[in-house]
Amino acid sequence: MRIKAYGIKQKDGKAAPFYYERGVGENEVRIKVLYCAIARGDIQFISNDWGDTRYPFVPGHEIVGLVEETGSRVTALRVGDRVGVGYQQAACFECGFCKEGNEQFCAQQKVIGVHCYGGLAEHIVVDNRFAFKLPPALHPARAVPLLSSGLTVYSGIVRAQLRANSVVGVLGAGGLGQLAIRFLHKMGHKVYAFSHSPEKKEMINQLGAECIPGSNPEHLATISKTFDLIISTLNVPYDLDDFLKMLKPQGKFCVVASPLKKQPVSIGLLYDYAQRTIYGNYVGSRKDMMDMLAFAAKHNIESIVDIMPFSEMNEAIEKVRAGTVKTRLILENHE
């Protein structure tokens, strides 16, 4: 089938109709795109910040849509099912990582926006094992950011293996940070959010966290050995040492985003009278995705979103680039 997508042909170019041919393999499904998020990460790809963008680039790796065709071997999904798609389009399902349920490390995986065209399109074709049924309780637009941001922070939290009633810090209260706060709060932990934006205090409180102003280094230096886990969602430089000192012995610092430049760190803080850990989390497994969607549905966890029509996709991209969107921006397809 000839698929109509919206591609960017060069660095910082505008999205414009772009067509490619794509059949449906025996394990695949074709999805009619209803909603697609435009996130900061898409802008970094559009601007080739990481130096590996391939143009034409079709952004969008958080997608909600309806199954409209299934491959001959697909039994788990039917035409008409409402599904969510995250960052992954395919994996080999035969390697060690796939067999142990860590398809996100499969060397043969296809990542949406990197190895294939993204969700800013009328349709997208993915392996049926990467199209996840959306629980009925979740709103199709407000659930969109769960599919990559939500999975990333949820999986990062689960990997920390926190004890009940842990004390957790969240750095940054943007799209990733807001979801991290919600998950942690509903898991029963005591949550503190560090934010440079005083106007976010009320929102942070509503999500279930206390707000610690992040802009006063002297105040930050007084917080010592307090947290079991800190999750950083920041993509701007920060003083990593300040936050490592805030971790209890055996405390963990999870990074799900990073500044483009290297961060200086005092390695000794990891072991001196402590066993501290810094770990990165890259999205999550299929199991994490299903667990996360079930948890979100049960606890009514969705993102705060602004919705704009596909017809205004270039305005939307500019808004995200300019940083003027205070919520997650979701494009809705009316075609």
Place this chain on the structure above:
Amino acid sequence: MRIKAYGIKQKDGKAAPFYYERGVGENEVRIKVLYCAIARGDIQFISNDWGDTRYPFVPGHEIVGLVEETGSRVTALRVGDRVGVGYQQAACFECGFCKEGNEQFCAQQKVIGVHCYGGLAEHIVVDNRFAFKLPPALHPARAVPLLSSGLTVYSGIVRAQLRANSVVGVLGAGGLGQLAIRFLHKMGHKVYAFSHSPEKKEMINQLGAECIPGSNPEHLATISKTFDLIISTLNVPYDLDDFLKMLKPQGKFCVVASPLKKQPVSIGLLYDYAQRTIYGNYVGSRKDMMDMLAFAAKHNIESIVDIMPFSEMNEAIEKVRAGTVKTRLILENHE
């Protein structure tokens, strides 16, 4: 009792006889010191590199000796027992960390050389729970470095929870690195040691590892996603990013030493198509110590040592400071 120790009275001063009064508490034992290591870490304290040395400073936190007096509540040890003492002299045994068997994080703990006088002395008094019976198979001098260096790398390795037949890299082939290689080799893993010293190749091979020259950045850059674990014993700056790239997805980088200055790190390497971890290991628990001594005895793991008499302690300190000792330096008490 009046204890004769050898103290350093000022930054970079010489060790000289120094007396202090110390009884034996109900849970304590007094030990006649037979052997005491002088390590790089002692020199850093003598030189006040960390800025918190208290003078007079009595170095020595790896000690082997004989129990010569036991407190009224001590049942596990008897006069004449051959014991090893590591970094820790006391803990509260009542806090959460102590109760879960992580006495090394007890806020009330006393660390030898930091909170009390060290083992470069005729005697030392410690809580009996920090005097560990030395298995008969272990040589009293060659086992000395096990008590802190050995514990630190053993505990760090155990915490990695490696699968059988993992591929592991060791950075640095000094005192810590040599023990790490031996433990990993005897645990059945495939071990590679990175070293800047070509003359160490033969020794590294004998310990059970292949040698990778550490001084060629272009060669290092060709090693990608190879290791399940890398342990860094380096206290000089290195390119952390180079080694993070060598870790498989879910690979771990364990630091048991660090340069004095901050290290720059690309945080994104921790999560980009990976779930990599950097963790520090600070010595170990009492259980780790007992497990480590039993493992070392079973597999004949000891350190390569040079032995000098207590009477030459200042020459020994100068040798370690100058870095001219190729092995671990152990002082033997003939008094």
